[in-house]
Amino acid sequence: xxxxxALIVDDSSVMRKIVxxxxxxxxxxxxxxxxxxxxxxxxxxxxNRQVDLILSDINMPVMDGLEFLRQVRAQNLAPGVPVVMxxxxxxxxxxxxxxxxxxxxxxRKPFTSDHVKERVLPLLSEA
Amino acid sequence: xxxxxxxxxxxxSDPRNLDASxxxxxxxxxxxxxxRRTEPAPSEPESVTAVIGFCGLLTGACVFRAxxxxxxxxxxxxxxxxxxxxxxxxxxxxxEICNIMAGAWKGKVPDLAANCGLSxxxxxxxxxxxxxxxxxxxxxxxxxSFEDTAFDVTIVCDSLQ
Numbered sequence: 001x002x003x004x005x006a007l008i009v010d011d012s013s014v015m016r017k018i019v020x021x022x023x024x025x026x027x028x029x030x031x032x033x034x035x036x037x038x039x040x041x042x043x044x045x046x047x048n049r050q051v052d053l054i055l056s057d058i059n060m061p062v063m064d065g066l067e068f069l070r071q072v073r074a075q076n077l078a079p080g081v082p083v084v085m086x087x088x089x090x091x092x093x094x095x096x097x098x099x100x101x102x103x104x105x106x107x108r109k110p111f112t113s114d115h116v117k118e119r120v121l122p123l124l125s126e127a
Numbered sequence: 128x129x130x131x132x133x134x135x136x137x138x139x140s141d142p143r144n145l146d147a148s149x150x151x152x153x154x155x156x157x158x159x160x161x162x163r164r165t166e167p168a169p170s171e172p173e174s175v176t177a178v179i180g181f182c183g184l185l186t187g188a189c190v191f192r193a194x195x196x197x198x199x200x201x202x203x204x205x206x207x208x209x210x211x212x213x214x215x216x217x218x219x220x221x222x223e224i225c226n227i228m229a230g231a232w233k234g235k236v237p238d239l240a241a242n243c244g245l246s247x248x249x250x251x252x253x254x255x256x257x258x259x260x261x262x263x264x265x266x267x268x269x270x271x272s273f274e275d276t277a278f279d280v281t282i283v284c285d286s287l288q
Contacts, residue, residue: 012219012222012259014202014205014216014220014223015223017205017206018156018205018206019162021207033185050262059226059247061247072138087230088226088229088230088231088245089230089240089245091234091237091240091241092241093241108230108234109156109226109227109230109231110151110152110153110154110227112155
């Protein structure tokens, strides 16, 4: 498998580690992980680095994940790169909003590496 | 027609939803089996408490409380790291687990999932403190155990629209 460069955006450092571990367990290897603790940090990082996959939490202080997603798309920072939103928000309305704003996938917490595999791997083969 | 949860109090306050949520979160995020128990959690001099507020059609909070050794064990299971003190990573882990539990709990009732928001976690450490809520609409307080440790989770609802 080709090397995948992922950006994980979450204000929780523990969740960033869990997402990274889940990606590796899902079979993404080799994997290069870039971490951002907020939406604005994620935007800055995307201005200087290319990635193949973005996973972002929604419920974050300062700039939430949906605003981060809108900015990524509006500023064309990661053209063609799949964005997967990860969140505790479980309503269909949140899913619809994320897809409408330009996300390709959605993972609800709690999750396992099987969920990550199911939701993320097909997006990488399409990209 | 506006959605109301007033007639769904029995669904929202069903204690089985809390048990299912806690068990599911521990199994999926920590990889351990967690079960409700009746004996109180052993007290530790210092405890770690995380609070997630609910807003919208239901207002209240989800409160997770564990002794420091339990909190450090949970953080170790989540992060793959070892801890000898309640540092920022342990607090982060406990805040996150409370956040996921609160989300899983409200997700058990579709109208609640769609009409109730979650706050950012607040984490408190210390000793000898209690949670007081005046005249709650309902309150669930359950004790759970995993491995040889125990902790408690409280859902307190102070209004339901």
